[in-house]
Amino acid sequence: AQSVAQPEDQVNVAEGNPLTVKCTYSVSGNPYLFWYVQYPNRGLQFLLKYITGDNLVKGSYGFEAEFNKSQTSFHLKKPSALVSDSALYFCAVRLPNTGFQKLVFGTGTRLLVSP
């Protein structure tokens, strides 16, 4: 069964420093991978996705993610964190060609950026 793991409940980083939010997946076949961000009392906002091609994908708000097939990882990164990046981040995986677009979400990682 497809699954996705976010091993860190919370990540703390100082403003201006680089940030990484980790995600690993377990699927058979080639996965489609997504990152979402959720601010308090709001829905999830799409940040970026990996479908195929270049392993480094760029998304909204200066975020990027690196797909690593050998390590089955899709870590979210940003070169310089902002206080406004503080939010809950979700990684999700979709197995292609399995009918409707069912996403399996990780449990989320809370990012706290301190001034």
Next chain:
Amino acid sequence: SQTIHQWPATLVQPVGSPLSLECTVEGTSNPNLYWYRQAAGRGLQLLFYSVGIGQISSEVPQNLSASRPQDRQFILSSKKLLLSDSGFYLCAWSKEGGDSQPQHFGDGTRLSIL
């Protein structure tokens, strides 16, 4: 551009009362529609999905039901709410047949059962 609306934003209901949450999408046709529940601000559980009018699939057995009376309208209902139905309910849509397309979420309804 496409937009998704959910209402109400918050709802407080007594145990045993009925429920109706509504979600509508604008700016697209024949979207795939989804209802999720998010417990304690963390993991998302897919409750229902729909690929067309009148076509509803349930992911988990529960006290809730869903309906899609129009192409861009998705309704979550219950005849009698339980305490365990409390949570944050999110509606989402994605493009028809778009395996690689992201899902787009509404701002949710926070449901509290007393």
